[in-house]
Amino acid sequence: MTTEQSPEPAIRVQGIEKSFGELHVLRGVDLDVARGSIFALLGSNGAGKTTLVRILSTLLRADAGTAVVHGFDVAAKPGDVRESISLTGQFAAVDEILTGRENLVLVARLRHLKTPGAVADELLDRFSLTEAGGRRAGTYSGGMRRRLDIAMSLIGDPPIIFLDEPTTGLDPQARIEVWDTVKKLAQGGTTVLLTTQYLDEAEQLADRIAILHQGTIIQNGTLAELKQLLPPAQVEYVEKQPSLEDVFLSLVGATGTEKES
Numbered sequence: 407m408t409t410e411q412s413p414e415p416a417i418r419v420q421g422i423e424k425s426f427g428e429l430h431v432l433r434g435v436d437l438d439v440a441r442g443s444i445f446a447l448l449g450s451n452g453a454g455k456t457t458l459v460r461i462l463s464t465l466l467r468a469d470a471g472t473a474v475v476h477g478f479d480v481a482a483k484p485g486d487v488r489e490s491i492s493l494t495g496q497f498a499a500v501d502e503i504l505t506g507r508e509n510l511v512l513v514a515r516l517r518h519l520k521t522p523g524a525v526a527d528e529l530l531d532r533f534s535l536t537e538a539g540g541r542r543a544g545t546y547s548g549g550m551r552r553r554l555d556i557a558m559s560l561i562g563d564p565p566i567i568f569l570d571e572p573t574t575g576l577d578p579q580a581r582i583e584v585w586d587t588v589k590k591l592a593q594g595g596t597t598v599l600l601t602t603q604y605l606d607e608a609e610q611l612a613d614r615i616a617i618l619h620q621g622t623i624i625q626n627g628t629l630a631e632l633k634q635l636l637p638p639a640q641v642e643y644v645e646k647q648p649s650l651e652d653v654f655l656s657l658v659g660a661t662g663t664e665k666e667s
């Protein structure tokens with residue numbers, strides 16, 4: 407594989423459409439994700455975040471539009487795309503009977519790596535799981551389990567990782583652990599596309615945030631850019647900056663987004 411050092415984005419999505427029967431979930435989605443960045447796809451429950459991630463990870467075919475991941479068209483080169491990505495879903499793929507280390511070794515074996523034990527130990531260290539590595543994963547806290555899940559998805563060093571709602575269902579402490587993990591990943595050069603319904607998660611992690619609403623990206627920018635969409639509220643001498651929550655609610659409406667189904 408020739409690796410070009412061009413400024414081509416890690417992910418380029420153009421005009422992606424997807425319907426399930428009469429339900430038009432994606433109605434022309436466009437976005438670019440820069441290499442080495444953390445990109446948050448923000449949207450309410452049912453907005454179509456998972457649908458887009460499944461298209462980008464070749465699990466689902468789009469009805470229209472194109473998506474290029476790591477230089478490969480998802481429809482034309484699904485095998486190359488799969489070799490370039492990992493996908494971690496909302497529900498961890500961890501085997502609870504195995505220890506943390508055994509889970510990692512198993513995946514490394516499945517990926518035909520030469521030194522599965524060394525790979526496992528390096529990942530345990532990187533994710534602060536060395537001490538817990540010999541314990542059954544079933545005994546792990548939610549945050550440890552999710553960290554192990556992310557570690558498993560990194561075996562083989564994929565340049566791009568999809569995290570679909572990585573912290574849904576986690577307690578606040580575990581969420582912070584996962585956030586730290588994601589930040590470290592991006593510092594190491596991995597491109598991260600994460601989906602979330604949590605405004606604070608996007609605010610904490612993302613270099614860019616795109617809001618998916620009623621089938622399209624209605625806003626896409628840095629946190630600072632999104633905040634500029636609303637004028638600061640003037641209260642006497644104190645200037646209150648709008649929060650991402652203010653911006654989000656003003657864009658999508660405070661009433662929720664339940665669409666026709």
Ligand SMILES: Nc1ncnc2c1ncn2[C@@H]1O[C@H](COP(=O)(O)OP(=O)(O)O)[C@@H](O)[C@H]1O
Pocket residue numbers: 426429431449450451452453454455456457458667
């Ligand atoms: N395979 C499917 N068949 C029918 N409807 C689906 C299917 N997958 C998703 N949907 C519907 O598409 C919409 C978007 O789903 P999803 O992408 O999972 O949203 P999100 O991840 O943003 O919560 C929802 O209304 C969901 O019920």
Ligand SMILES: [Mg+2]
Pocket residue numbers: 455456457570571
């Ligand atoms: Mg989802």
